[in-house]
Amino acid sequence: MRALTTAILSFVALANAGCSDSTDGNSAAAGTSAGGSAFAGTGAVAQGGTSGGAVGGGGGAAPVGGASAGAGVGGSGGAAAGCAIPAQNEEPPSMLSQTGCVDMANPSKPLPGFIPYSVRSPLWSDSAEKHRFLRIPSGSKIHVLDCTSPADSAGCAADTIGGDDGHWQMPVGTVLVKNFSLGGKIIETRLVMRRSMTRWLFYSYEWNDAATEASLLPDDDVGKARQVGAQTWQYPGRSQCTQCHTPGGGFSLGPSTPQLNSDFPYAEGAMNQIEKFKQLDLFDAPPKAMTGYPDPAGADSAEARTLSYLQVNCAICHRPSGEYSGMDMRWGTAIANMNLCALSERDAGKNGLPKYRVVPGNPLQSSMSFRVHALDELRMPKIGSNVVDPVGAKLVDDWITAMPAAACPPQP
Numbered sequence: 001m002r003a004l005t006t007a008i009l010s011f012v013a014l015a016n017a018g019c020s021d022s023t024d025g026n027s028a029a030a031g032t033s034a035g036g037s038a039f040a041g042t043g044a045v046a047q048g049g050t051s052g053g054a055v056g057g058g059g060g061a062a063p064v065g066g067a068s069a070g071a072g073v074g075g076s077g078g079a080a081a082g083c084a085i086p087a088q089n090e091e092p093p094s095m096l097s098q099t100g101c102v103d104m105a106n107p108s109k110p111l112p113g114f115i116p117y118s119v120r121s122p123l124w125s126d127s128a129e130k131h132r133f134l135r136i137p138s139g140s141k142i143h144v145l146d147c148t149s150p151a152d153s154a155g156c157a158a159d160t161i162g163g164d165d166g167h168w169q170m171p172v173g174t175v176l177v178k179n180f181s182l183g184g185k186i187i188e189t190r191l192v193m194r195r196s197m198t199r200w201l202f203y204s205y206e207w208n209d210a211a212t213e214a215s216l217l218p219d220d221d222v223g224k225a226r227q228v229g230a231q232t233w234q235y236p237g238r239s240q241c242t243q244c245h246t247p248g249g250g251f252s253l254g255p256s257t258p259q260l261n262s263d264f265p266y267a268e269g270a271m272n273q274i275e276k277f278k279q280l281d282l283f284d285a286p287p288k289a290m291t292g293y294p295d296p297a298g299a300d301s302a303e304a305r306t307l308s309y310l311q312v313n314c315a316i317c318h319r320p321s322g323e324y325s326g327m328d329m330r331w332g333t334a335i336a337n338m339n340l341c342a343l344s345e346r347d348a349g350k351n352g353l354p355k356y357r358v359v360p361g362n363p364l365q366s367s368m369s370f371r372v373h374a375l376d377e378l379r380m381p382k383i384g385s386n387v388v389d390p391v392g393a394k395l396v397d398d399w400i401t402a403m404p405a406a407a408c409p410p411q412p
């Protein structure tokens with residue numbers, strides 16, 4: 001898997017070499033940073049490509065994070081200098097406290113310089129409560145992918161670093177943090193860092209029982225299971241991150257116009273998240289207006305909510321150039337083009353398993369339904385979940401039940 005990931009990244013490096021990602025005027029310098037392994041040292045992102053160091057710590061100027069943390073603009077409170085991106089040595093500190101990326105005493109609060117955000121349609125994480133933050137190097141801008149614009153057509157091609165329409169392409173030096181809590185207690189912190197045009201880093205930390213410190217999980221594709229109350233929490237192995245966080249998906253998966261088009265309760269008052277990012281002047285150009293993905297547990301039509309659930313939880317792998325590209329569950333793909341009516345490649349012919357991916361009107365005969373209820377190695381999503389998503393599984397079942405036969409004629 002590691003070799004494969006490296007190969008994919010090298011391929012992307014080549015494929016992307018001539019392509020402009022307008023967020024990174026500094027691409028040439030990016031990957032080749034001078035200097036040593038400054039991760040937790042200076043408060044600046046230790047890499048050649050970014051201009052003028054990171055926001056936050058001692059000297060930045062990102063009003064939202066600071067304000068939400070109650071620390072005022074730019075946060076000179078010094079809660080955490082650091083959260084620098086590993087430069088050459090890709091092994092980050094073994095303890096989360098040493099990274100400076102998380103407020104250890106209050107991990108649900110953003111550190112100065114970090115902007116809290118939420119997504120309309122979340123990845124199901126076995127009922128964990130999640131807190132998300134991002135930090136953009138000061139002066140850098142987010143480029144929002146517009147697949148209707150010729151300038152962005154390369155980014156919208158599935159085999160390069162891209163994303164879906166409205167995807168926010170993060171500038172080099174960006175850090176994204178996601179904290180997971182079960183039963184009110186923090187159990188995991190995941191970090192995504194964009195080190196260069198082509199290099200993204202993924203780390204996961206396991207919190208101790210006392211919730212005072214978290215330690216780095218190893219770089220493997222096995223992960224770690226841990227009993228938390230009544231459920232088994234599955235920490236993904238570090239090399240499993242890139243099975244979902246792929247080049248075609250744009251590496252960072254959440255931030256996008258359809259995901260963030262909702263209000264967020266900032267410390268200084270609730271506001272639409274896109275308006276907030278505009279107000280902070282964080283886009284290279286104003287993003288086009290896009291309707292938000294329906295909240296899977298919300299009040300939109302059942303079909304729209306199902307397609308939103310599939311986009312976020314399944315299309316990460318089931319898309320062109322995903323882990324398993326024989327199906328395409330992306331938002332905006334017509335149902336007839338999703339390839340869901342075909343024989344199941346993996347399940348057909350196996351004892352008692354459904355023959356077709358979807359049989360309209362009949363979830364029990366549909367591999368798709370079988371897979372979202374499975375708890376063994378056939379479980380979907382394939383990685384990082386041990387608990388059936390009550391909302392998502394019901395959406396899939398109801399969608400198949402209501403599907404007219406004509407929408408999905410059996411394919412040979």
Ligand code: HEC
Nearest residue numbers: 122123176177178190191192202203204241244252253254
């Ligand atoms: C099953 C697929 C999957 C796996 C495996 C996975 N992620 Fe993610 N991750 C997602 C999706 C989808 C989102 C966006 C939706 C959300 O935040 O709920 C996301 C969001 C994140 C975010 C917030 C920033 C962003 O990209 O949206 C971080 C940080 C993150 N993941 C880190 C990791 C790390 C580190 C690993 C490996 C230890 C990992 N993830 C494994 C699917 C996955």
Ligand code: HEC
Nearest residue numbers: 313314317323324344345346347367368371380381382383
């Ligand atoms: C981390 C990547 C990943 C995610 C996320 C994921 N899948 Fe899969 N899926 C796979 C892989 C790989 C296979 C083929 C191996 C297997 O059968 O387990 C597969 C197989 C399947 C199959 C059988 C297809 C066939 O032709 O036999 C179905 C149905 C399916 N997935 C549905 C889903 C649904 C629904 C979701 C979202 C709830 C989902 N998957 C999320 C990776 C993923």
